[in-house]
Amino acid sequence: MNLDQIDTVVTRVIDRTPVLDIHTHLYAPAFGRIGLWGIDELVTYHYLEAEFFRASTMTPDQYWALDKIARADAIWKALFVERTPISEATRGVVCVLASLGLDPGAETLKDARAYFNAQSFESHLANVLALAGVSEVVMTNDPLDPEEAPSWEQGVGADPRFHAALRLDRILNDWTAGAAALARLGYDVDAGAGPKSTDEVRRFLERWIGLMKPRYLAVSMTDTFTFPADDARTRLMQHAVLPVCKAAGLPMSLMIGVRRQVNPALRLAGDAVGQADLRSVERLCRDWPDVRFLISVLSRENQHELCVYARKFANLMPFGCWWFLNNPSIVEEMTRERLEMLGQSFIPQHSDARVLEQVIYKWRSSRRSIAVALADSYRRLLIDGGQVTESDIDRDVTRLFRTNFTDFCRM
Numbered sequence: 001m002n003l004d005q006i007d008t009v010v011t012r013v014i015d016r017t018p019v020l021d022i023h024t025h026l027y028a029p030a031f032g033r034i035g036l037w038g039i040d041e042l043v044t045y046h047y048l049e050a051e052f053f054r055a056s057t058m059t060p061d062q063y064w065a066l067d068k069i070a071r072a073d074a075i076w077k078a079l080f081v082e083r084t085p086i087s088e089a090t091r092g093v094v095c096v097l098a099s100l101g102l103d104p105g106a107e108t109l110k111d112a113r114a115y116f117n118a119q120s121f122e123s124h125l126a127n128v129l130a131l132a133g134v135s136e137v138v139m140t141n142d143p144l145d146p147e148e149a150p151s152w153e154q155g156v157g158a159d160p161r162f163h164a165a166l167r168l169d170r171i172l173n174d175w176t177a178g179a180a181a182l183a184r185l186g187y188d189v190d191a192g193a194g195p196k197s198t199d200e201v202r203r204f205l206e207r208w209i210g211l212m213k214p215r216y217l218a219v220s221m222t223d224t225f226t227f228p229a230d231d232a233r234t235r236l237m238q239h240a241v242l243p244v245c246k247a248a249g250l251p252m253s254l255m256i257g258v259r260r261q262v263n264p265a266l267r268l269a270g271d272a273v274g275q276a277d278l279r280s281v282e283r284l285c286r287d288w289p290d291v292r293f294l295i296s297v298l299s300r301e302n303q304h305e306l307c308v309y310a311r312k313f314a315n316l317m318p319f320g321c322w323w324f325l326n327n328p329s330i331v332e333e334m335t336r337e338r339l340e341m342l343g344q345s346f347i348p349q350h351s352d353a354r355v356l357e358q359v360i361y362k363w364r365s366s367r368r369s370i371a372v373a374l375a376d377s378y379r380r381l382l383i384d385g386g387q388v389t390e391s392d393i394d395r396d397v398t399r400l401f402r403t404n405f406t407d408f409c410r411m
């Protein structure tokens with residue numbers, strides 16, 4: 001292959017390689033209405049709500065007093081009609097509508113609503129995943145979510161396109177409330193998170209691993225996350241969560257760097273980002289060498305050091321360009337530094353999709369950015385005297401999009 005063929009071949013391989021999307025907030029059809037899809041959910045996505053409040057004179061209180069339809073109409077008018085949709089999140093909705101054959105320049109959402117109302121979910125789901133080039137997604141499954149837990153307890157049928165991830169925020173980030181919830185379920189736990197409590201949490205996790213068959217355990221941590229510390233979270237991690245991960249052979253996913261509710265008036269859109277002290281990640285990976293850690297950090301300033309830590313610890317798998325990082329300028333930058341320092345040994349992206357159709361635009365945008373960075377790596381290889389074939393590139397992209405995750409999770 002020569003230099004001027006690289007872009008075409010890389011784009012072709014990236015476009016045709018189906019992705020395993022390792023972190024989303026999507027749900028298999030069996031979970032019913034907690035799985036979000038359709039135009040009104042797309043347009044009221046919390047990323048767009050944040051942008052709406054900058055473009056509109058409507059106060060959050062006035063906005064929250066509206067119903068979902070009226071909220072979507074207000075956002076559509078402000079961000080898509082009165083302004084050009086050039087932000088990542090607004091352009092994403094344009095991409096979804098155009099991909100589905102709808103008019104992204106429409107004055108109202110009337111026709112889009114008619115289209116989505118006419119869809120049967122199963123065929124729509126298959127069409128959306130095909131358009132996105134996504135073969136499987138990993139959900140975010142919370143055993144203490146009263147909306148979701150009953151489906152698991154009743155025995156939700158397996159769907160090979162949807163893998164589970166056991167999410168632990170309610171236990172690890174708010175033990176007082178988590179302990180109360182577990183106590184109501186009959187677990188003998190107390191606020192101190194002593195040995196009896198950690199044994200009971202272990203029993204709880206083992207039960208839910210049996211119910212969910214998760215690919216990994218997961219938690220989102222604030223930028224101030226410190227491990228170890230003299231706190232309930234450390235005791236729960238050291239005596240329950242990490243020993244269970246080790247015994248079950250399941251990775252632990254840590255997403256670190258959120259600053260929660262810096263503006264509570266914006267609700268889900270009210271979170272921000274903070275630079276974390278990644279020495280906690282260093283201590284986890286060193287002190288728990290038999291546990292594998294999937295790590296995503298939210299601050300752009302933490303990315304380079306995460307790559308350095310990944311060079312030090314083979315049980316650390318960096319993944320994704322999370323949330324405020326999921327923009328072409330930063331996805332390309334992060335992918336370049338990961339390729340330079342880690343070769344193919346990282347997971348370049350996850351969608352974090354909350355609404356089904358978002359996988360279409362999130363993966364189209366990410367594929368474009370990843371292709372630019374990857375093509376440049378092959379060009380440099382050729383210039384330095386190396387060779388690369390299309391099957392080499394196939395092998396590399398399959399690692400990045402699929403088998404780095406399936407191997408790490410021993411799937």
Ligand code: HDL
Nearest residue numbers: 140220255268322323352354
């Ligand atoms: O904690 C998480 O999994 C985050 O991804 C949050 O859900 C966040 O609100 C989000 O949607 N980010 O994209």
Ligand code: ZN
Nearest residue numbers: 023024025352
């Ligand atoms: Zn998420």
